[in-house]
Amino acid sequence: MIEGKCAFNSMGDWAYGEFVNAKLKDNVDFGWVSHPGTAGSFVIVADGFVLAKGAPNEVGTKNWLRVMGSKEAQEAFNPLKGSICARTDCDRAKFGPYHNWSMDSFAQDALVPTVVHGSAAPADFQQALNDAVTVFVVDKNVDALATALAQAAQASGFSQ
Known part of the structure; x- marks a missing residue:
């Protein structure tokens, strides 16, 4: 898509970062829609980090986790990746149209887990x-x- 060799592709939020890296602009060089038949749904995939019991550098790990969970880190990372903040107090003005569309969907639509990401089935x-x-x-x-x-x-x- 970035090279203009196809009209569309089914991708996740991760693709946004690739478009940004290629210097493409939201609603100018690329757009997005929900998959057909999924109106009113938001597929939820959550990434998380944990502190393992007995980790060799507990203090450093806790510091890293604090930074990663901070508003500042999430506001810096998510616009580049295409994902939305896990926090609800992030400044929406720091995000583009795609992110705001996703944040609106997350706030109002049914949250749908996925089998492939391990949240919808044993x-x-x-x-x-x-x-x-x-x-x-x-x-x-x-x-x-x-x-x-x-x-x-x-x-x-x-x-x-």
Whole structure:
């Protein structure tokens, strides 16, 4: 897309950083829309950092975590990456049109977790899903895929 060789592509917020890095401008050189049929939904993916028990540099790690969680760090990082702040007190004026669109959606739309990012299903189901799709890519057997997914859902307690 950056080279102008295609009309559109399905991407996540990470693509924004690539556009910015290429010196492209929101609503001038590129735009965005929700995926068809997803109006009223915001796919939520949250990244997090933790302090491991017994970490060798606990003080340094806590300092780093404080910085990363600060308003200043989030206001500096997120405009470059394309993501929105985890904090709700960040200054919206420091963000462009895409970010403000995303912040509005996050505030008003249904938050939807994803299986692929580990927030919408148990880990054993996620692994079985990945395995079943890998097999499907090779054999193209829709019935076998459906059966494998139904069995995985049942085994993980994920089905109703």
